[in-house]
Amino acid sequence: MATKKQAVKSAAKKSAPQAAKKSAAQKAPAKKAPAAKKSAAKPAAKNSAAKPVAKKSAAPKATKYVYTWGAGKADGNGSMKPLLGGKGANLAEMTRIGLPVPPGFTMTTEVCSYFYDHKRSYPSVLEAQVKAGITNMEKLMGYKFGDAKGFPLLVAVRSGARDSMPGMMDTILNLGLNDDTVKSLATATNNERFAWDCYRRFIQMYGDVVMGVQKLEGEEHEPFETVIEHYKHEQHGENIIDSDLSAADNKELVKRFKALVKARCGKSFPTDPWQQLMGAAGAVFGSWMNDRASVYRRKYNIPAAWGTAVNVQAMVYGNTGPTSGSGVAFTRNPANGTDEFYGEFLINAQGEDVVAGVRTPEPVLNLKKEMPKSYAELLKVRQILEKHFKDVQDVEFTIQEGKLFMLQTRNGKRTAAAALKISMDMVKEKLIDWETAVLRNPADQ
Incomplete structure (x- = not known):
């Protein structure tokens, strides 16, 4: 910086005498000089007047605590895990690449930090941002939150830490129901059960x-x-x-x-659906410090300061009948690395049923017979995910009356033997290079 200033000063010294000589040599009458001064003064006045405007426009905006996604657009992306958590970042990323993801929004990990730093309260601007997020979901889904006359928008509220903590934190589905909205849902779907x-x-x-x-x-x-x-x-x-x-x-x-x-x-x-929503968000933020989560974090060296995000997503229903269901799957076999779809699903069930042990799930490969169109679509999604993320994905999905929706993706955990085979296969498929394969399979694994 010092060199630039010296150069400017030197140039100024050289140009000053030259300008003076040029001015003295000019034959123009002296009376024109005031006009020149006046003309030069105008830009200066404009510049000085513009300064306060610039300062005003640079005023800090309210912190953005809510990031939305839906209909192919997302505020966030897959690189924003520290802020949006793994689930929220990947939901945004799947939306961006055109996969069928129900719309929603993420309350950031900064809200979690604020929650614990301020006696379990929320930032003053959060409520308005959450309402804007719900309004966006209503627009995309065509339903109204708390609607007791038409099809009510119901939401799922899920945690989303930066690093995956499966089963450690809490989830709430079908939020927004009460004695009135349950009747409007029954009427709108013609399905009381x-x-x-x-x-x-x-x-x-x-x-x-x-x-x-x-x-x-x-x-x-x-x-x-x-x-x-x-x-x-x-x-x-x-x-x-x-x-x-x-x-x-x-x-x-x-x-x-x-x-x-x-x-x-x-x-x-x-x-009140709004009371239900903020109560659920507080419970999910609160679950970051529950005993299960604390033990898990200590075991896997996850700092408590990271916090969790909260994801609010429009409900899609796997429990509407025989053409609906929910499942979890890996894009490749995590036990031996075989290039096959590996997982489980249940017909006429919501996602929590698959992992809760309420019923015995079927192998995901059985979907080929049960719901061939949905299975074919799922295979396409599998290919898109691996091509985009360059790794095995662990996914959650719901099929609502034959229509597939993706609810989560994350890098899948696997055995050491599976990791080696998967890496070798992905090199052959030109999904990754040799250097990446070596990094994924350390010698001491």
């Missing part, structure tokens, strides 16, 4: 995660599971699977679940 099934599931998840209706000392089972098991034996004489519960069964279970919440918490189950 489905609507009340969603409501029953929502009360159980929200009651557990947000309201703390959990197993007490001396209780053998989770309280909601105890209620549903007793009801099944009382009404059906056996522990039938949840998908066999009728609309009437689910209505009765909703009543019993609400009574359980009231008895355990001393207050009624919340009916």
